Amino acid sequence: MTRRCSPLVSSVCVALLLCAGLVRLSSAKGEARRFRVPKQKIIELAEHFLFQKVELEGKDVEVQSWYGVRDVFLPTKDGLEVVAEFPDDFAFDKRASFSLCFRSGPETLLRLEVRPVVRLYESVVVARRSLAKGDVLDSADIGLVRSDMNDPALRNVLQNPQEAVGKRLRVDIPSGASIGKHALEDVVAVNVGDEVDLLVKGAGYYIRAKGTAKQKGAIGDEVEVMNSTSKKVVKGRVVGLKQVRVSAP
Numbered sequence: 357m358t359r360r361c362s363p364l365v366s367s368v369c370v371a372l373l374l375c376a377g378l379v380r381l382s383s384a385k386g387e388a389r390r391f392r393v394p395k396q397k398i399i400e401l402a403e404h405f406l407f408q409k410v411e412l413e414g415k416d417v418e419v420q421s422w423y424g425v426r427d428v429f430l431p432t433k434d435g436l437e438v439v440a441e442f443p444d445d446f447a448f449d450k451r452a453s454f455s456l457c458f459r460s461g462p463e464t465l466l467r468l469e470v471r472p473v474v475r476l477y478e479s480v481v482v483a484r485r486s487l488a489k490g491d492v493l494d495s496a497d498i499g500l501v502r503s504d505m506n507d508p509a510l511r512n513v514l515q516n517p518q519e520a521v522g523k524r525l526r527v528d529i530p531s532g533a534s535i536g537k538h539a540l541e542d543v544v545a546v547n548v549g550d551e552v553d554l555l556v557k558g559a560g561y562y563i564r565a566k567g568t569a570k571q572k573g574a575i576g577d578e579v580e581v582m583n584s585t586s587k588k589v590v591k592g593r594v595v596g597l598k599q600v601r602v603s604a605p
Contacts, residue, residue: 391429392427392428392429395425395426398427398428398468402456405454409442409446417448418477419472419474421473422473423472425468426468430465431460433460433465436458436459436465437458438458439456440454440455442454448474453470454470455467477505478505481513481519482532483530484496484497486528486529486530487525487528487529490525492543494522512536513534514535521575523542524540524541524543545599546572546579546598547572549568551598552566552599555601557604558604565583566585570582
């Protein structure tokens with residue numbers, strides 16, 4: 357279990373609990389030294405710790421509701437504090453859960469498991485215009501839109517635009533629709549024996565030369581090419597149709 361707590365957080369939580377204790381002391385004779393922490397105060401504590409984690413991990417999250425939250429009764433003890441325990445496999449999804457631990461020194465008075473129902477938002481790749489089956493995508497065709505990742509329709513959607521650039525569409529995509537991995541296929545931009553443009557990149561310059569492809573490849577693949585002038589075989593990356601970029605030695 358991974359604990360997320362600091363002295364400052366503990367003192368804030370103690371103050372919240374003491375305020376809650378002033379709301380209503382238990383009236384039963386045998387419970388005179390116990391106090392009630394209302395459900396709403398528990399939600400405030402849980403949200404405090406959850407959004408600390410949200411900020412730490414740079415997520416974009418909205419909480420819809422809470423499960424496991426209830427009024428709790430605690431004995432009045434010195435040094436009362438609350439810490440949050442997050443499991444190692446905690447994720448911001450519908451199965452997210454963590455524990456609020458109410459402690460006095462080394463003694464755990466109560467461990468309450470809470471589960472937030474969250475919406476996790478991330479950027480996904482969408483079509484900027486209507487795209488047709490067979491189109492080869494470039495950066496002008498696609499954009500990023502903030503989307504609710506709990507939507508089952510976004511399960512296999514692309515989130516990195518570079519994964520779409522240079523790929524061919526298997527299906528039509530309407531404007532504004534997300535683009536899934538299944539909708540794309542590689543485009544063979546270089547075949548064995550093709551004459552290709554060698555783009556030799558150096559410190560602040562490009563040199564264009566001719567070469568012959570020794571391997572086939574899609575955009576982004578690394579292939580071997582024989583320089584037509586030097587007859588040397590070099591490795592480069594396919595950057596376009598019959599174009600291979602090579603770093604200067």
